[in-house]
């Protein structure tokens with residue numbers, strides 16, 4: 001989704017550029033028109049106020065007025081075309097902005113959801129650490145050292161439950177001969193998985209006959 005948002009951001013930059021270019025083009029068209037319009041108004045006044053008495057001069061003034069009117073029509077057509085392009089570029093940009101807003105909202109929702117899950121996990125970890133801190137002092141130092149030594153090569157987990165005759169650390173089944181040994185072992189003997197070396201925790205579900 002972030003990739004899509006980045007592509008959209010690039011499209012938005014391009015759309016902004018297109019709009020800015022057309023705005024400049026329209027401003028140029030307008031500044032080209034302005035002096036022509038002024039000249040037309042000036043000439044129309046001069047014809048209307050009767051200060052030009054010479055018929056020949058008046059004739060060429062009228063001719064110039066007609067020429068200026070055609071010139072203005074041409075420039076206005078060109079400006080109108082630019083304005084239509086500008087409107088369409090602005091509409092495209094609005095569409096992209098709306099898409100970006102929807103995506104940003106979705107991203108914000110997902111981010112909030114992720115943050116909530118992270119803080120839930122943090123709370124969970126803190127709770128487990130509290131439980132662990134309470135248990136550690138009750139465990140003999142040599143057993144704790146063994147746990148850490150095994151854990152160092154087993155992703156930090158040095159012990160696993162023995163469940164249904166299976167080591168839940170490596171998921172392998174304990175063979176029958178070993179199971180007999182485990183079943184006969186005293187409760188305080190440290191049992192270990194032959195495969196992964198983890199300390200095996202016996203429970204009522206371990207599958208050992210007593």
Ligand SMILES: [Zn+2]
Nearest residue numbers: 167170193196
């Ligand atoms: Zn194992």
